[in-house]
Amino acid sequence: GQQVMQIPQYQHVQEGEDFTTYCNSSTTLSNIQWYKQRPGGHPVFLIQLVKSGEVKKQKRLTFQFGEAKKNSSLHITATQTTDVGTYFCAGSGSARQLTFGSGTQLTVLP
Amino acid sequence: DAGVIQSPRHEVTEMGQEVTLRCKPISGHNSLFWYRQTMMRGLELLIYFNNNVPIDDSGMPEDRFSAKMPNASFSTLKIQPSEPRDSAVYFCASTKGQLNTEAFFGQGTRLTVV
Numbered sequence: 001g002q003q004v005m006q007i008p009q010y011q012h013v014q015e016g017e018d019f020t021t022y023c024n025s026s027t028t029l030s031n032i033q034w035y036k037q038r039p040g041g042h043p044v045f046l047i048q049l050v051k052s053g054e055v056k057k058q059k060r061l062t063f064q065f066g067e068a069k070k071n072s073s074l075h076i077t078a079t080q081t082t083d084v085g086t087y088f089c090a091g092s093g094s095a096r097q098l099t100f101g102s103g104t105q106l107t108v109l110p
Numbered sequence: 111d112a113g114v115i116q117s118p119r120h121e122v123t124e125m126g127q128e129v130t131l132r133c134k135p136i137s138g139h140n141s142l143f144w145y146r147q148t149m150m151r152g153l154e155l156l157i158y159f160n161n162n163v164p165i166d167d168s169g170m171p172e173d174r175f176s177a178k179m180p181n182a183s184f185s186t187l188k189i190q191p192s193e194p195r196d197s198a199v200y201f202c203a204s205t206k207g208q209l210n211t212e213a214f215f216g217q218g219t220r221l222t223v224v
Contacts (some may be wrong), residue, residue: 010174031210042201042215043153088153097143099167100153 002027009077013047014109019076021104032072033098035088040070043088046074062072079108114216116202122222128190131219133202134183143213144177144187145201159185191213192223 003026006087013019023032031050035043047056049065049072056063072091076083086105090098114212119200135142143158157167160181168175174193179185189196199220203213 033210033212035213036142042218043203043213044215045212048212060124096208097155097158098210098213099155100145102152 002091002099002100004034004089004091004101004105006089007029008104009102010105010107012107012109013079015081016078018022019079019083019106021074021089021102021106023072023074023091025091025093025099027093027094028069029091030096031067031071031092033090033092034063034074035090035100037103038084038085041085064102067102076106081108081110084108114202114204116200116216116219118218118219119217120222122224123191123192125223126191127223128188129192129196129221129223131187131200131202131221133185133187133216134203135185135204136206136214137183139204139206139214140182141205141208142179142185143203143205144185145215146198146202147201147218148198156187176190189221192221194223197223198223 005024033048034046037043047063052069053067054065060077064073072075086103088103089101117132141160144156146154157177162179177187184194199218201215201218203215205211205213
């Protein structure tokens with residue numbers, strides 16, 4: 001079945017440093033979504049990428065979808081304490097429903 | 111819109127007891143998903159419904175777990191009998207249109223089985 005792997009599992013950064021999380025699928029994806037879950041909260045949708053090689057930006061966040069549509073990344077520039085949380089990628093392939101990655105837990109040290 | 115509503119927010123029960131989790135999806139959404147989240151296994155899809163019909167329940171761990179969606183505005187996830195290893199946060203999510211569109215999650219139910 002479809003598998004979505006995400007690395008790293010944990011990341012500690014100093015406030016102001018950059019952060020990147022990577023997502024890899026065992027199969028070609030039709031789209032990929034990114035979610036953020038604050039501590040004690042629920043996953044909240046951030047963005048969806050559909051096209052091969054697509055790049056989207058939301059303020060300090062940059063999302064990329066690989067050319068082969070099997071990998072994706074989320075990059076945060078100059079992290080802030082409000083960025084703390086777990087970031088999940090979720091891919092959709094032939095099975096159509098989303099498969100979530102294991103998430104990257106980001107800690108930002110002030 | 112109030113979003114996806116789950117109840118209860120917290121549930122503590124004794125091993126062997128029946129537990130029922132409830133979910134009200136966003137009005138107009140036609141797909142509903144039940145997830146379980148633990149530190150060890152992350153976010154697992156248990157079952158999903160499309161237009162009230164269960165489509166894939168391959169993620170349901172055991173026969174002790176069952177889910178229903180009697181109408182478009184209500185779904186339940188039942189565990190009977192409950193076991194300590196069922197302790198987790200259970201999320202309900204709904205989507206509009208296709209299965210792979212933006213998922214809206216409820217606040218979750220934190221279940222503790224002692």
